Amino acid sequence: MSDKNQPLSGNDMPRFAGQASMFRLPTHETPDGLDVGIVGVPLDIGTSNRVGARYGPRQIRAESVLVRPYGMATGAAPFDSFNVGDLGDVALNTYNLEKSIDIITAHYEALLESHVKTISLGGDHTVALPILRAQAKKYGPLAVIHVDAHADMNDAMFGEPVTHGTIFRRAIEEQLIDPELMIQIGLRATGYAAEDFDWAKDRGVQVVPAEDCWYQSLAPLMDEFRKKVGPDQPVYLSFDIDGLDPSCAPGTGTPEPGGLTTSQGIEIIRGASGLNLIGADLVEVSPPYDTTGNTALLAANLVFEMLCALPGCKRS
Numbered sequence: 001m002s003d004k005n006q007p008l009s010g011n012d013m014p015r016f017a018g019q020a021s022m023f024r025l026p027t028h029e030t031p032d033g034l035d036v037g038i039v040g041v042p043l044d045i046g047t048s049n050r051v052g053a054r055y056g057p058r059q060i061r062a063e064s065v066l067v068r069p070y071g072m073a074t075g076a077a078p079f080d081s082f083n084v085g086d087l088g089d090v091a092l093n094t095y096n097l098e099k100s101i102d103i104i105t106a107h108y109e110a111l112l113e114s115h116v117k118t119i120s121l122g123g124d125h126t127v128a129l130p131i132l133r134a135q136a137k138k139y140g141p142l143a144v145i146h147v148d149a150h151a152d153m154n155d156a157m158f159g160e161p162v163t164h165g166t167i168f169r170r171a172i173e174e175q176l177i178d179p180e181l182m183i184q185i186g187l188r189a190t191g192y193a194a195e196d197f198d199w200a201k202d203r204g205v206q207v208v209p210a211e212d213c214w215y216q217s218l219a220p221l222m223d224e225f226r227k228k229v230g231p232d233q234p235v236y237l238s239f240d241i242d243g244l245d246p247s248c249a250p251g252t253g254t255p256e257p258g259g260l261t262t263s264q265g266i267e268i269i270r271g272a273s274g275l276n277l278i279g280a281d282l283v284e285v286s287p288p289y290d291t292t293g294n295t296a297l298l299a300a301n302l303v304f305e306m307l308c309a310l311p312g313c314k315r316s
């Protein structure tokens with residue numbers, strides 16, 4: 001018997017029953033004793049189009065009941081490797097984006113005083129900025145793997161400096177990210193101006209448009225990125241579900257056609273194994289647009305892959 005938290009088995013309690021925590025793990029009030037904490041950030045007042053990502057954490061947890069403890073392709077055994085728990089949701093102020101950002105930053109700063117690593121469930125992508133502020137305060141400027149249809153590098157939207165479309169510009173300006181060690185994968189579709197992707201490129205960000213990913217494995221791209229970053233540099237993974245094609249992830253606020261496949265998304269996360277991954281998020285799942293639940297189910301499986309990619313995850 002492992003001394004670590006184990007997901008409640010579908011053979012002990014039906015999968016559709018019991019407490020609706022992430023992966024059917026025990027819930028924890030504090031990060032004490034945890035190696036990895038799952039944190040919900042149910043914010044969607046930073047979105048520019050469809051809302052609904054506030055329901056993301058709850059729905060991803062609900063669909064996560066189908067995820068089992070072992071990765072069959074990789075042999076990964078995250079729950080034998082780390083003590084993982086569900087740390088619940090951030091009590092943000094849904095009437096005030098600015099205040100919510102500060103609440104989220106303070107919440108993560110407090111969590112990161114312990115040795116816990118966080119994997120966060122969005123929420124819209126705005127949540128990545130306060131999380132990055134707390135993570136960079138602890139680890140210094142971060143390398144970043146950013147999967148998205150959008151660059152999220154706008155200077156402002158509707159005059160606002162902090163929205164789900166401006167966060168990575170702010171994060172680079174605030175030196176939370178080393179742009180030379182950032183890769184953006186899956187960017188595509190239509191922009192406000194033809195030069196929309198250039199601000200990041202000019203600062204050294206590696207921009208990989210979706211068209212460069214079509215019809216091929218992304219394992220070589222990730223091999224290259226791992227070589228560039230090395231095994232010690234702290235890396236953060238930010239996964240916007242709209243990086244994937246709407247045919248596999250329709251339940252999201254700003255869907256764009258021609259995106260990555262599910263298997264390419266998994267390749268990116270598996271390709272982070274071997275890096276010093278210090279945290280990750282999965283954002284922009286909008287359950288009201290996810291009529292089958294499959295987007296949230298996919299998100300839960302991607303979060304499982306994130307656990308498997310953390311340094312020290314045992315493989316059989």
Ligand code: MN
Binds near residue numbers: 240
């Ligand atoms: Mn995004």
Ligand code: MN
Binds near residue numbers: 149240
């Ligand atoms: Mn996006």
